Amino acid sequence: MKNVWIICRKELHSYFVSPVAYLLLVMFAVIFGFFFWNILGAVVYYSMESLMAGEPSPMNINEQIVRPLLSNINVIGLFFIPMITMRLFAEEKRTGTIELLATSPVRDIEVIVGKWLAAVLLYAVMLLSTMLDFAFLFKYGNPDWKPAAIGYLGLLLQAGGLLAIGTFISTLTRNQIIAGAATFGVCLLLWVLGWVGEYETATWARVLSYMSVITHFDSFSKGVLDSKDAIFDATVIFLGLFFTARSMESLRWRS
Amino acid sequence: MITVKSLTKRYAHNTAVDQISFEVQKGQIVGFLGPNGAGKTTTMRMLTCFLTPSAGTATVAGFDIFEQPLEVKRHIGYLPETPPLYPEMRTAEYLSFVGQLKGLSGVELRSRVDYACERCAVTDVKNKLIGKLSRGYRQRVGLAQAIIHNPDVLILDEPTAGLDPKQINETRDLIKGLAGDHTIILSTHILPEVSQTCEQVIIINKGKVVATDSVSNLQNRARSGESVLVEVAGRNATLDPATVQRKLEQVAGVSRVVFKQDGQKRAVFEVEGEKDRFVRGDLARAVVESGWDLNELRAAAVSLEEIFLQLTGEESSAAVEKAADGETE
Ligand SMILES: Nc1ncnc2c1ncn2[C@@H]1O[C@H](COP(=O)(O)OP(=O)(O)OP(=O)(O)O)[C@@H](O)[C@H]1O
Ligand SMILES: [Mg+2]
Numbered sequence: 001m002k003n004v005w006i007i008c009r010k011e012l013h014s015y016f017v018s019p020v021a022y023l024l025l026v027m028f029a030v031i032f033g034f035f036f037w038n039i040l041g042a043v044v045y046y047s048m049e050s051l052m053a054g055e056p057s058p059m060n061i062n063e064q065i066v067r068p069l070l071s072n073i074n075v076i077g078l079f080f081i082p083m084i085t086m087r088l089f090a091e092e093k094r095t096g097t098i099e100l101l102a103t104s105p106v107r108d109i110e111v112i113v114g115k116w117l118a119a120v121l122l123y124a125v126m127l128l129s130t131m132l133d134f135a136f137l138f139k140y141g142n143p144d145w146k147p148a149a150i151g152y153l154g155l156l157l158q159a160g161g162l163l164a165i166g167t168f169i170s171t172l173t174r175n176q177i178i179a180g181a182a183t184f185g186v187c188l189l190l191w192v193l194g195w196v197g198e199y200e201t202a203t204w205a206r207v208l209s210y211m212s213v214i215t216h217f218d219s220f221s222k223g224v225l226d227s228k229d230a231i232f233d234a235t236v237i238f239l240g241l242f243f244t245a246r247s248m249e250s251l252r253w254r255s
Numbered sequence: 256m257i258t259v260k261s262l263t264k265r266y267a268h269n270t271a272v273d274q275i276s277f278e279v280q281k282g283q284i285v286g287f288l289g290p291n292g293a294g295k296t297t298t299m300r301m302l303t304c305f306l307t308p309s310a311g312t313a314t315v316a317g318f319d320i321f322e323q324p325l326e327v328k329r330h331i332g333y334l335p336e337t338p339p340l341y342p343e344m345r346t347a348e349y350l351s352f353v354g355q356l357k358g359l360s361g362v363e364l365r366s367r368v369d370y371a372c373e374r375c376a377v378t379d380v381k382n383k384l385i386g387k388l389s390r391g392y393r394q395r396v397g398l399a400q401a402i403i404h405n406p407d408v409l410i411l412d413e414p415t416a417g418l419d420p421k422q423i424n425e426t427r428d429l430i431k432g433l434a435g436d437h438t439i440i441l442s443t444h445i446l447p448e449v450s451q452t453c454e455q456v457i458i459i460n461k462g463k464v465v466a467t468d469s470v471s472n473l474q475n476r477a478r479s480g481e482s483v484l485v486e487v488a489g490r491n492a493t494l495d496p497a498t499v500q501r502k503l504e505q506v507a508g509v510s511r512v513v514f515k516q517d518g519q520k521r522a523v524f525e526v527e528g529e530k531d532r533f534v535r536g537d538l539a540r541a542v543v544e545s546g547w548d549l550n551e552l553r554a555a556a557v558s559l560e561e562i563f564l565q566l567t568g569e570e571s572s573a574a575v576e577k578a579a580d581g582e583t584e
Contacts, residue, residue, distance in 0.1 A: 003356070006352070006355045006356060007356075010341075010352050013344070013348075014341065014343055014344075017343050017344075018343050095337070095339070095340075095341075095342075096335055096336070096337040096338075096339050097339040097340065097341060098339075099300075099303075099305055099333070099335040099339050100333075100335075100339035100353065100356075100400070101356075102304075102305050103303040103304060103305050103328055103331070103333045104328060104353070104356040104357060105325050105326075105328040105329040105356075105357060105358060106356055107325070252305065252306055252307045253306075253307055254266075
């Protein structure tokens, strides 16, 4: 456990001492800020319009603003996850520092969890930056905070799974670009798989759409904590880390 | 301290290390010698539990590399071929991180970081970014990293590669200084390095051990008889090398005289004696009795290069010579 924390701290240090973390944070905050004001503007515009038309529709900040925003964060996050994980192992393999980690008295799994945890923490910091905009919403509107909190939990759980997959892919190559591109491809696929469920109801379609991450984000975004979805995310995390461990083990035979 | 039994590493298309066996006693410095691609790095990686052997066993510091890899790792310090450094970290930060990985903490960690910095002469770059250090300093930080937890066994893969002659000497002295407390295996394909630093040599070629012995024994083994360098000077007159050579050849027990070089009033010969005969006394007398001066008389050291060529055979020798030349110049 101590070793996990040593590795994690080192990774966070590497993220924040190089401009990577700041670059990601700023880009994330700016893009999200744009989405935020965009949605806000649209909602205000339409409610003004319906007011003018003399048929004011009841305003529901949670449904109309918070929920679409959470989905937006999720989409933006999809682009950032590969950038977070691509260096984790690929760089260590390229520079040879993997030899230091693999010959130190720490278990492979401690190294893996430490690195993954650092990626999750960086993502969590990115999520924190979106709360600035939400604070604005809470000051002037009166949304229910519980569904929003559950939504954030869902974001973090889902990202945890995708980050674990990215960590695994990063062990397969010594080239960061390849690791990043492959991770993006896999994450995107896990995303769009859900679409087949919208027009097909055959078993294969249901299986595919079950494997999709957005299928399992839906209830989180509504503010409903469904244990089935949480278990799905936990399974993805577990499998990602498990395959990372297998991959590291096979390095001891090949490299 | 280290026992290796029939260690083998097979890759898909080749066998990098083929049934290697050797032993290293506590406190020794052992040179691991071999041409490029001989399997030095692969062997070291197996000893440090970075690679899993295909067959065979090894124990390091009393622990089996299969059964107790964590214990093995706790007792070794390893400097890989390329020093495992993080360019975005500062020297002290990095050493402290490695120390923590090896299980140090608190006051002990801080004092070990200071000790390693001092020992490897990197104290003056403690707060510099590793990415901005020169090659030589990086190598030294790599060495500091290997000794940070005071390991029983040090495994150093080409510790002097890429250093300038001054740094090479400093690094060798450093390694020699570490010898007492640590058992050291260092790999190299630079031959003079071995004779200067190591007590024991393991020569491998194409994945097989071809010789294990002490440096002096190896040198003796390569030459059967005694071989000496003789420098003769004419007292007042100039010297005719041919005459001197004939005189030397007449000395009992001398099998061969080779004229090496000619000075103003002096000449140098390499004289080989017959097997098991000491010819130095007779040589000296012969020179002096002929009215010449004996300027110098010393045993001609057999260069490790020659031994190496004998042991590793013709095909690989060219490569070794080239590598050795390139590195020592
Ligand atoms: N991952 C690998 N896959 C296949 N073959 C490999 C691999 N790593 C090393 N080899 C082969 O194993 C042999 C031994 O390599 P090794 O790196 O141990 O040599 P070395 O003695 O350290 O050489 P050098 O002096 O150049 O460092 C070489 O023929 C090399 O091509
Ligand atoms: Mg090597």
